[in-house]
Amino acid sequence: MGRPLRADAARSVRAILEAAEQVLAEDPGASMEQIAEQAGVARTTVHRRFANRQALIEALAASAKQQLMESVADAHMDTAPPLVALHRVTANVLRIKSVWRFTLGHPLADSPLTAAIWSEVNAGALAFFARAQREGLLAPDTDLMWARRVYYALVEEAQHGGGADLDPDQVRQNADAMATLVVDTFLRGTGPHG
């Protein structure tokens, strides 16, 4: 990257990325003009900062996945007790996902970089589930691949329902509540316990 962006330029870039996320979340086929409008910026400015639509989406993916990885790392899944780690990572991921609905919802625009990040996250998840199984949190006969798919599906579903326009505080509380629900359902299902 050449020299650092000027303050206003940096502001534009951030505004465009946020706008793109919001607009594309509602309509993945939205035009650059709609994104520019939402960002409060002329369409030419968008093209100045991002040559292609592709470039814009990749930048989006980069931002989102970096934040996602930080929030995953923050859960310390390799040291904390499995149940605690699972709850914590679920809440963290739900919080991030509520902000990046489009980028994290569509596995599109997987540049080699972001693809690598993804496979790293997936491998980490699988390793975590393996440990959880060894420590008795998952049934011994549970297929780990299927468990991971189920877990992802529940997280995705938990984020679909509520969660539009909330205070940052409410977002955190909601993420916690949904995390409890997700983990509980993931481990015990919906049938009678015991």
Add this chain to the structure above:
Amino acid sequence: MGRPLRADAARSVRAILEAAEQVLAEDPGASMEQIAEQAGVARTTVHRRFANRQALIEALAASAKQQLMESVADAHMDTAPPLVALHRVTANVLRIKSVWRFTLGHPLADSPLTAAIWSEVNAGALAFFARAQREGLLAPDTDLMWARRVYYALVEEAQHGGGADLDPDQVRQNADAMATLVVDTFLRGTGPHG
């Protein structure tokens, strides 16, 4: 509808609908030309049969949702024992969904008609889960709305993985196997039983 279509015309319509389903499943923004090509038909023929892209998608939705409703009715969810009914409807729906990935995967193009069908299916599902809860299949404290969302998410997930280009026989077997997995996970989760 005026007079019945001639044999070749009917064939074209079917070819176009199948092609649209396949092409749109891979790229929801695909052009009419791509659909026509996949159907082995000139683009003008597509426009002859379906005035708009919208009209085509609605026709798609009509076909798919009719088949879906038939497959649901076929499970006799109101009379059969809940566990049996749940397994049967799951297998049936998985079979239909594997064919109509695009149309049933995207709640787009909800004409008033198809929207009505949807809400009917959803209401039926909720009623079924209520009965299942009364008869002890679901825990008494399970939120039925959440249960329905979880069930839908699991069905959707089960259909994502395998299932591309299989014999009709293999499709049925696969649907059965996945239905068992889905129902089991739905009711008991992935944790240790018992």
Add this chain to the structure above:
DNA sequence: CTGATTTGCATCAATGTTGTTGCGTGGGAA
């Protein structure tokens, strides 16, 4: 303050998609 940078705006060409029309041909139906 002053120079450099960014932006908005107007404009332009290129492109792809949509939807329509007319015509000749080939296959279905009575």
Add this chain to the structure above:
DNA sequence: TTCCCACGCAACAACATTGATGCAAATCAG
């Protein structure tokens, strides 16, 4: 067999989107 319908093909206009350029005004940084 004969008539008619549906098809493919070519061509067309309308439209939206993309991406680029030049320029004057606003704004940032040293």
